[in-house]
Amino acid sequence: xxxxxxxxxxxSVGRWFESRxxxxxxxxxxxxxxxxxxxxxxxxTFGAILSFMLVAQIVTGVILAMxxxxxxxxxxxxxxxxxxxxxxxxxLRYLHAxxxxxxxxxVYIHIFRGLYYGSYKEPREVLWILGVIIFLLMMATAFxxxxxxxxxxxxWAATVITNLFSAIPLVGETITTWLWGGxxxxxxxxxxxxxxxxxxxxMIAGVVVLHVWAxxxxxxxxxxxxxxxxxxxxxxFTPYAxxxxxxxxxxxxxxxxxxxxxxxxxxxxxxxxxAADPLKTPAHIVPEWYFLPFYAILRSIPDKLLxxxxxxxxxxxxxxxxxxxxxxxxxxxxxxxxxQFFWIFVICGLGLGYLGSQPPEGxxxxxxxxxxxxxxxxxxxxxxxxxxxxxxxxxPSSINDAILSKNGGVPAxxxx
Amino acid sequence: xxxxxxxxxxxxxRLATLxxxxxxxxxxxxxxxxxQEGAAPQEEHEAETPHxxxxxxxxxxxxxxxxxGRFDTAQLxxxxxxxxxxxxxxxxxKLVAFRHLGQEGGPHFGDAEVRxxxxxxxxxxGPDESGDMFERPGRPSDYLPSPFPNAQAAAAANxxxxxxxxxxxxxxxxxxxxxxxxxxxxxxxxxEAGPDYxxxxxxxxxxxxxxxxxxxxxxxxPYFIAGPALAMPPPxxxxxxxxxxxxxxxxxxxxxxxxxFLMWAAEPHLxxxxxxxxxxxIFLVIFAGLMYLTKKxxxxxxxx
Numbered sequence: 001x002x003x004x005x006x007x008x009x010x011x012s013v014g015r016w017f018e019s020r021x022x023x024x025x026x027x028x029x030x031x032x033x034x035x036x037x038x039x040x041x042x043x044x045t046f047g048a049i050l051s052f053m054l055v056a057q058i059v060t061g062v063i064l065a066m067x068x069x070x071x072x073x074x075x076x077x078x079x080x081x082x083x084x085x086x087x088x089x090x091x092l093r094y095l096h097a098x099x100x101x102x103x104x105x106x107v108y109i110h111i112f113r114g115l116y117y118g119s120y121k122e123p124r125e126v127l128w129i130l131g132v133i134i135f136l137l138m139m140a141t142a143f144x145x146x147x148x149x150x151x152x153x154x155x156w157a158a159t160v161i162t163n164l165f166s167a168i169p170l171v172g173e174t175i176t177t178w179l180w181g182g183x184x185x186x187x188x189x190x191x192x193x194x195x196x197x198x199x200x201x202x203m204i205a206g207v208v209v210l211h212v213w214a215x216x217x218x219x220x221x222x223x224x225x226x227x228x229x230x231x232x233x234x235x236x237f238t239p240y241a242x243x244x245x246x247x248x249x250x251x252x253x254x255x256x257x258x259x260x261x262x263x264x265x266x267x268x269x270x271x272x273x274x275a276a277d278p279l280k281t282p283a284h285i286v287p288e289w290y291f292l293p294f295y296a297i298l299r300s301i302p303d304k305l306l307x308x309x310x311x312x313x314x315x316x317x318x319x320x321x322x323x324x325x326x327x328x329x330x331x332x333x334x335x336x337x338x339x340q341f342f343w344i345f346v347i348c349g350l351g352l353g354y355l356g357s358q359p360p361e362g363x364x365x366x367x368x369x370x371x372x373x374x375x376x377x378x379x380x381x382x383x384x385x386x387x388x389x390x391x392x393x394x395x396p397s398s399i400n401d402a403i404l405s406k407n408g409g410v411p412a413x414x415x416x
Numbered sequence: 417x418x419x420x421x422x423x424x425x426x427x428x429x430r431l432a433t434l435x436x437x438x439x440x441x442x443x444x445x446x447x448x449x450x451x452q453e454g455a456a457p458q459e460e461h462e463a464e465t466p467h468x469x470x471x472x473x474x475x476x477x478x479x480x481x482x483x484x485g486r487f488d489t490a491q492l493x494x495x496x497x498x499x500x501x502x503x504x505x506x507x508x509x510k511l512v513a514f515r516h517l518g519q520e521g522g523p524h525f526g527d528a529e530v531r532x533x534x535x536x537x538x539x540x541x542g543p544d545e546s547g548d549m550f551e552r553p554g555r556p557s558d559y560l561p562s563p564f565p566n567a568q569a570a571a572a573a574n575x576x577x578x579x580x581x582x583x584x585x586x587x588x589x590x591x592x593x594x595x596x597x598x599x600x601x602x603x604x605x606x607x608e609a610g611p612d613y614x615x616x617x618x619x620x621x622x623x624x625x626x627x628x629x630x631x632x633x634x635x636x637x638p639y640f641i642a643g644p645a646l647a648m649p650p651p652x653x654x655x656x657x658x659x660x661x662x663x664x665x666x667x668x669x670x671x672x673x674x675x676x677f678l679m680w681a682a683e684p685h686l687x688x689x690x691x692x693x694x695x696x697x698i699f700l701v702i703f704a705g706l707m708y709l710t711k712k713x714x715x716x717x718x719x720x
Contacts, residue, residue, distance in 0.1 A: 038720050080511050080584070083685070090685040091692070239714050247707040254700045261693020262483065262605045265587055270610070273588035273682070274580075283642070354595060403719050 006033065030216055035234035036241045037222035039403050043113040044220070045248025046106050052249055053103040054208065058201050060096040061145075068148065070194035072187040075150035076275050094264040100142050101267045102256050104290035107135060111318075116342055118330030119221040125322040127214040130207055132318045137204045139291070139315075144197040146288055150190060151272030156285045158185045158193070164298075167305040184278065224402040225331025226395060233399035284359055292356030293349050297375065299360045300368040310372065317379045324379050326387030329395065337390040345378050470638035472591050473609075473616030476672065480679060481608050483694060486687050487680055492523040494659055495677025498670050501657050503582065506574065506648075508562030511583035512681050515556040521687040522680050530556050537561055575633050577647045586610035586675070586682040589641060610682065611675035613641065618671035621650040 007028035009015045018024050067086050069078035082089035111131070114120055120128035143161060147154045162179050166172040181188025219228060228234045235241075259266065267289060271282050287295050297314050301307035317324075332339040352371050358364045396402040479488040496517065499509065514534035517523045525533065534554035539561060542549035554561075562581065564570035570578035590609035592598065600606075620639035630636045634645030652667045659665055663673075680686070 038718060040720075077511070084511065084516070090689060094689075235718055240718065243707065243711045243714050247704065247711045250700060250704040250707050254697065254704060257693060257696045257700055261689055261696060263602065263607060264689070265607060266602065270588050270590040273584040357595075407719050 030212075030237075031242075032236065032238040034216065034237040035219075035228060035231075036237050037220055037224075037228055037399055038233060038235050038240075039222050039224055039399050039406075040220065040241070040244070041223055042244070042248055043109065043116075044222075045245045045252075046110040046113065047215075048245035049106045049249050049252050050103070050110060051208070053099060053106055054201070054204060057096065057099050057103060058205070060092050060099065061198075061201065063092055064096055065198060068194075070148070070191050072150060072190050072276070075148060075190060079149045091260075094260045096145075098256070098259050098264060098267060100145060101288070101290065102252075102259070103138065104142070106252065107138065108290070111135070112346065114221075115345075116332045117221055117223060118225055118325070118327075118332070120322045121325065121328075121330050122322070123218045124214075124221065127211060127218055128322060129319055130211040130214055132315070134204055134207050134211060135318075136315060137200055137207065141197060141200040141204065142288065142290070144193040144200070147190065147193045148197060149272060150276045152274040152276055152280075152282050153269045153272040153285070155185060155276035155278065156282055157287055158189060160285055162189070164308045164311075167308045169305070186278075221330060222399060223331060223333060224396060224399055225329065225334065226399060226402070229398050230400070286357055289353065289357070292354075293352035294356075296352040296356035296368050297372045299356070300365070300372040310376075314375060317376070321379065321383075325383045327390065327392070328387075329392040334393040334395055335386075335390060336393065337386045341378065341382050341386060345375075348374050348378065466644075468643055469591055469641050470644060471616075471620070472593060473612040473639060476608075476612055476615055476675075478608050478611060478676065478679075480676070480686055482605055483690065485690050487521060488676065489522075489524045490661060490663075491673050491676045492680050493525065494661070494663060495673035495675070495680075496523055497659070498652075498657050498674040499582070499677055502651055502670075503674065504560075504563060506563055506570075506579040508564070508581040509560045509583050509681060510562050510581050511559070513557060513559045514554060516684060518556070519684060522684055523677070534558060575647060579648065582678055582681065584682045586614060586679040588682075589613045591641060608679070611679045613639070614675035614678060615671045617641075618652055618674070619668055 007018075007022075007025040009018045009024055014024065064082060067078065067082045067089065069075060079093065082093050084090075086092075114128065114131070143157070147158045162176055162185060165179060166176040168175060177183060179189070180186065181192060269286065269288075286292070294311050294314055298307045298311040301310050327335060327338065329335055332342055348371050352368070352375065355364050355368045355371065360368070396405060479486060479491065499507075514530050517525045517533065518527060518530045534556050537554040537558070537560075538551045539554045539558050540549055541552050544550055564573060564578075567578045587610050591613055616639040617637060620637045621635060622637070624630050624636035624644075628636065628644065630645045633647055634643075635647070635649050636645045638644070640646045652670045654667055655665050657665065657670060663669055683689075
């Protein structure tokens with residue numbers, strides 16, 4: 001599907017370079033001439049938004065690292081030094097901390113867009129799996145980043161999460177000690193978390209390259225969920241997708257600015273402004289909001305090992321989604337039954353998120369268990385079954401036809 | 417039962433202070449109905465484990481809240497006076513340097529005032545050429561000296577519990593009102609839970625109700641975030657600090673001023689942040705409008 005490049009550099013230097021390394025042609029075929037389905041809606045702008053957020057996080061992060069000290073006694077004060085005395089340090093730090101939240105908001109929208117329109121189905125399985133790997137790397141990066149200020153929540157989140165590994169039979173304790181670099185979460189833990197927090201974003205960037213490559217091999221999915229058949233179904237990436245992505249991005253930045261400048265501590269936990277104290281456990285240890293659904297699943301299982309297994313399985317199950325969903329029809333637009341279960345699944349995810357923020361007692365525990373069971377049932381029972389039971393609506397014969405019927409049958413030419 | 421009525425009472429009052437945004441939320445049905453729902457599980461749990469604080473802080477009006485929030489310089493100066501004359505005998509403010517007190521948009525003391533203030537303190541410096549530490553008068557670049565040399569000394573002098581440093585306290589304390597308010601806070605830009613808590617705590621000391629026994633060394637305060645009573649005795653009394661500008665010399669006013677000052681200490685660049693934020697928002701909204709029109713023009717001939 002990658003557009004054949006007709007790229008011809010105008011200058012002689014450009015032609016000289018192009019014949020030795022066709023970099024211009026690669027960029028031209030990937031981001032200029034690349035045919036993109038004509039019917040993409042704004043949910044498709046989140047790929048570009050996520051690329052922007054990754055770059056923004058790396059840029060702000062690299063500058064913050066110039067002022068940060070990864071030492072258990074100095075970390076929180078160095079963060080406060082950034083907040084108080086570094087020029088625009090408060091801006092960098094709030095952009096970076098809230099940028100992580102915005103990154104996750106965008107990735108959740110991106111993932112659920114994929115779920116709704118069946119973007120994980122043949123021939124995009126590898127593209128989807130690469131996406132799940134990016135999501136896992138993001139989670140690891142965000143978690144380690146949250147530990148770096150070495151406040152109370154940093155410390156206790158690190159303690160809770162690293163302790164999960166002690167649930168592994170036989171070698172669990174050894175692995176945990178190895179992760180800590182000692183017999184408790186301490187300075188060595190902070191040091192290695194800083195090192196890995198700096199490393200992982202570049203691994204994400206690498207997998208993003210593979211993700212985009214795979215996308216350009218299989219082509220973009222679209223709201224109709226059918227393939228591009230003729231030139232009438234597609235438009236060149238530039239200017240059509242470029243301008244739409246930019247508009248989507250700027251709208252997203254308005255939300256980002258609202259949070260960074262006016263609600264910079266809205267998504268954080270007040271306890272993280274208290275210095276880490278290994279002798280004083282906070283009343284409620286809660287992770288950042290984007291981990292709450294998985295935290296709820298972890299706590300819903302009374303057994304520690306099984307809880308850890310369930311939590312990791314709740315993410316790993318996405319890797320098998322292309323084969324768990326038995327329907328041949330991609331888009332939920334033509335799947336009346338799946339559409340309903342999709343929204344129930346969204347509510348289930350939000351519900352788990354809410355429960356993850358509540359103390360694990362009384363009705364919250366029972367509700368958590370019900371939603372955890374439903375979460376897995378969605379993938380293991382509902383998706384395989386409705387693929388067989390459902391009668392999909394008739395698919396349009398082409399993307400062009402889908403647009404025509406949406407616009408009330410006005411032919412493309414008469415409008416032009 | 418009293419707990420739920422208090423939560424509901426707090427919620428109603430909060431709604432009133434939220435003004436227009438509150439009315440919108442009422443229209444959306446997010447308001448009192450949601451507040452009642454939120455109160456129900458609390459009520460259920462009351463019998464099992466008490467949830468602290470027993471009372472939620474009342475919402476105060478702050479000059480630094482909202483889109484155009486700015487610190488009130490006179491209030492920050494009074495707040496610093498309260499900190500210096502009362503709080504500083506037990507609580508440090510180690511992240512604040514004397515030079516910070518001259519910040520424009522902050523307490524904005526004059527250069528000479530900052531110098532004179534710093535010089536009133538003795539600061540340990542050194543080692544000198546012969547390897548000895550020595551005392552010298554403070555300079556603007558010095559940080560405010562803490563009342564105790566370390567946490568152990570602070571704990572030993574205060575019955576086992578070290579009084580916390582106050583540099584970040586205004587961001588380190590926040591009482592949640594439930595998810596419906598958390599959602600609403602996003603639109604009303606509520607970020608003043610810290611100063612609201614400080615004001616509520618300082619004005620909230622009272623006699624324990626019938627049947628409640630306060631542990632020895634404790635002082636009953638239903639606004640305390642971690643229990644029914646705290647080790648700190650009521651620190652303020654009417655007329656204790658003499659204000660030069662004629663502001664009321666009441667516990668309520670002292671609490672309000674010191675809470676505002678501590679918000680500044682925790683977030684000294686708040687004013688810069690809000691000012692820049694407003695400019696950024698305007699820029700982005702115009703940029704988005706232009707991009708939308710560009711997009712419309714480019715896609716004009718392409719049905720999609």
